[in-house]
Amino acid sequence: MTKKLINDVVTFDSVLKSLSFVKPSNDYRKFVFWNISNHNDFSLGYHCGAEFIDLLRNYPHAIGANLLHKIVRDMGENINGDTARGFFSLFEYTACTQKVTGDSVLKLVQDLEKENSISKTVIKQINQHESDQNKSDITYCRLEAIKALNLTPVGYKNLLEKIGWLKRSNGDATKAALMDGFFVLEVDGDNVRSLLTEKGMKVIKTILAK
DSSP: OOHHHHHHHHHHHHHHHHSTTOEEOSSSSSEESOOOSOSSOHHHHHHHHHHHHHHHHHOGGGTTSOHHHHHHHHHGGGGGSHHHHHHHHHHHHHHHHOOOOTTHHHHHHHHHHHHHHHHHHHHHHHHHHHHHHHHHTOEEOHHHHHHHHTOOHHHHHHHHHHTTOBOTTTOOBOHHHHHTTSEEEEEETTEEEEEEEHHHHHHHHHHHHO
């Protein structure tokens, strides 16, 4: 081995030691290639990935030396953690979107974190919408409504008749109440019953609060 190659190895070893997720090993191996304090930090994984890609960019002779394999080996069971997921996500994104040059990796991390923030906001909005939709599907039978509103059966019936939601003749929901979404009909064989909707429940609660 020439003096230049020896110096290159020494320099590369020093660079490896400087990576935040690598530490010197006390056993037969030179290094432990995955040593982090938090295995459930997706953003930390991005930054570890950026460090590693920059290492390969600055030391191309290390490409093909199975460093990534060593990292995966040392991840062990922690390969299922969010930090490892962030690490590999950056690799996938980089491989599929661009050639890495200059300071593009750090910029890529910033862009990815921004995209993740937007994605989380969108997912939260979708979940909230689904939650609202589920709430709107809630219905109450007569006894459930009476209990929820803390009314007597007679008081409940009189209130709904007064606001025009129940027919005085048979106690069924009026056409207007059904059209406005305050009641829905549940059909079970030959039996049909009127169920108060969540929308109707909110209106009644508002009336009672006045």
